[in-house]
Amino acid sequence: MFGCIRRLGCLVILLAIAGGAYMYMNGWRPLGTAAAPKATTVARPMWEPITALNAERGKRQVESLRDSRGPVYANLTGAEAASYIFLSAARQLPKGAENAKASVQGNELVVRAEVPLAEFGAKKVLGPLAGILGDKDTLLLGGHINVVQPGLGEFVVTRLKVGKLTVPSPLIPRLISEIRRGERPVGVAPNALPMPVPEFISDVRIANGRITVYKNAP
Numbered sequence: 001m002f003g004c005i006r007r008l009g010c011l012v013i014l015l016a017i018a019g020g021a022y023m024y025m026n027g028w029r030p031l032g033t034a035a036a037p038k039a040t041t042v043a044r045p046m047w048e049p050i051t052a053l054n055a056e057r058g059k060r061q062v063e064s065l066r067d068s069r070g071p072v073y074a075n076l077t078g079a080e081a082a083s084y085i086f087l088s089a090a091r092q093l094p095k096g097a098e099n100a101k102a103s104v105q106g107n108e109l110v111v112r113a114e115v116p117l118a119e120f121g122a123k124k125v126l127g128p129l130a131g132i133l134g135d136k137d138t139l140l141l142g143g144h145i146n147v148v149q150p151g152l153g154e155f156v157v158t159r160l161k162v163g164k165l166t167v168p169s170p171l172i173p174r175l176i177s178e179i180r181r182g183e184r185p186v187g188v189a190p191n192a193l194p195m196p197v198p199e200f201i202s203d204v205r206i207a208n209g210r211i212t213v214y215k216n217a218p
Helices: 002-025 052-063 078-089 122-132 169-179
Strands: 073-076 098-105 108-116 136-149 152-162 192-196 201-207 210-215
Touching: 052 073, 052 078, 073 078, 078 098, 078 108, 078 210, 108 152, 122 169, 136 192, 136 201, 152 169, 169 192
Parallel strands: none
Antiparallel strands: 073 210, 098 108, 108 136, 136 152, 152 192, 201 210
16 A cells, blocks of 8 residues: 555655646746846948949939839949938038948938037037037947938938937927028928939938938829
């Protein structure tokens, strides 16, 4: 009889061990303990250079919409769009800008370049905030593109950084006015850089790493 009890006890112990192993393998944790956090990866933005070659590519993409029998839209990379805007169409980069690059991040076109801060009055506008900046630093502009009217577009800057300093929103229009060349056309936002666009372009949208340009409906 006692041998039977001993055998039954051993069986219970073996079943308990097996059950515990199964629960552990399937994610069970004792009360009061937390599961180890899963590793997450953050995608880094892809920066491409702003160059004359990319400006020419962007221009060709836009001009492909001129023919009424051609495609109704064209896709541009961030570098093609930014190069076309800042080197070919609008020429709005501050003087002395170097190592200019562009990236599409979410629904924004983001442009950055190393710029002598004296060239666009950054220290004058920022006042005491400019104390953490050097004479030359990285200027970053993030925003979207609007077609204001036939023949006129704008790059609306909603995010602006100088070096590690994120410029407060109320100061962005003042800094943009220092970068902007010439008078601000009627209809262009105070925080925007104007740019000419072909009159057959009706809309520009930014999404999924691409900038899509649409032509007027026939």
